[in-house]
Amino acid sequence: MQSTLPSKRDIMGKQRQFDENKVLSLIAEHFWEHGYAATKVDQLAALTGLTKTSLYNAFGNKEALFLKTLNVYVAQSFSDLFQQLDTNKRMSDNLELLLTKFFVEVDSRELSYGCLVINSILEFAANEPNLYFESTERHRAVRNTLYSFFDLYVQQDRLTPDMSADDLTDLFSIFYQGLRVQARIAQSEEALQRAIKSFLYLMRSLEK
Template identity: 30%
Template sequence: MARPREFDEGDVLDAAVECFWKQGFEATSMRDLIERTGITGASLYNAFGDKRALYQRALDHYVAGSIAERIRRSRELPPREAIESFFADILKRSLGDRQRKGCMLVNAAVDVAPHDPAFQKIVAAVLKHLETFFLDCVRAGQADGTITLASPAADLARHLLAVLLGVRVLARVRPEPALLKGAVATALAFLDGSGRGHDARAGQALSGRGAR
């Protein structure tokens, strides 16, 4: 009869996320993970496998608790407001990230996925999910008149995804409010059919929601 686990799996994955997120996959050793999670090496291997397997579990845990949850909250709002709320939260997290950890998914896309076909598929699937979220919002906004019809919905969704990834990368090396807010405000301005500068509506949305 198998003995019950003497640890909480969620707590271990939370600790693993923090370790991988801060140090990256390559720089994180199993000893680091054992120290951070507080369980024995045997327990860690038996429950989660090797470092790569644990990294995948940690990444899945991060996506479920961060990205998927943010999308879920945003989908409860009207389409244009959903996009603004999503980016307001991204700005808040990016500008408040004193350790400059960035986004674990984006870090995986840069550090791990290029060398690992399996992780390429994992990261690509999440990015596709984000693109679909933006596409659904844009299409709904175009239908209710809150988002311009001047550009195809697919193009606007791809642009929003590109801005999201750019902001998350920039935040690691240049977490400057004017830089990050300017990039997002211009992207939101495109939703009104204007790509020239930061329209008042986009600026007000960012300043009003960024404090949440």
Template identity: 25%
Template sequence: MARPRNFNENQVLDRAIDVFWEKGYHATSYEDLVNRMGINRASMYNTFGDKHQLYIQALQRYREKSRQQFDRWRESESSIQETIQMILNEAVHECVSDSQRKGCMVVNSATELGPSNTEIAEIIRENQQQVESVLSELFTRAQQRGEIAADLKPEALARFYFNTFSGLRVMGRANPDATVYRDVVDVALRVIE
């Protein structure tokens, strides 16, 4: 008969997220995970599976937590210009205030594992589609309110801003200079003036 778990799975999974997010998949060892998660190897394997399975669960949990941010974007009553500026400014703030230069775990996963792991690549595609869908919805509403030109395609704008947002997060891993990012935000906002 199996013993009941004496730990909160989500809390332990959040600790695994932190390790993977800081170090990346390949640089994270089982010892790193066990030490940070505060459970033994047997408990880790029994609850989450091997390192790859744990990573998948950690990445999905990270995405779930990010969905709250997307809901906030969707519920915004501000103009599209103000909403997009808020979204990009949040990315800039995260880039310059993150002393560990962790970036975004989903973006990091895309660059580290996406090309070589079909399961991760599918999660990355799902994430992109989800974010672009929210952004497209925002641009469609803005078009209906007359805030952006009728000839702009909401789906194309969504892809452009998704890529701008992702690019900020990639560059934030190496360059903490807020001035560089402010220039990107300023130019990106001109697209929907």
């Protein structure tokens, strides 16, 4: 998700009206950087220039607010990007677009945050069953979108029969998550780009 942080002046008007999408984008990045448990509503109020009461009235409690921001993250980082894909092009061309958007055309600071969905699944697995379930549901939705993308190429017989849509979906997901981890441990940009180049070479070998 590329950073387009609004200022407090953008968020708050003279009549204390605010743009909910801008507020949620700002809060989503805070959760993304710091995690759920370490984030306090007081911090979010200070960050946005809103009162705690305004946040609660607009979005509900901290859990409800987090889920709304998680939806914003998924939309901005995945859903909107998938809509840019052109399946008339080769599969590898579209994958190159995705990986470029995820790992090249992104602020290095945000790249070090990892993936908010995966981070949340790991954070909530032990002691937040509802948030864990909701996070895995978002992950499942992203996977289903990826599966539909790969399945189209399989069904149109545009790939060799070596791998199924499930195989391709799992391979891409694991590769993506691995790159996210590498980025978090300060792997160099050159190393990430070499890995992407190798992955795309493999993908092109499957195209007819």
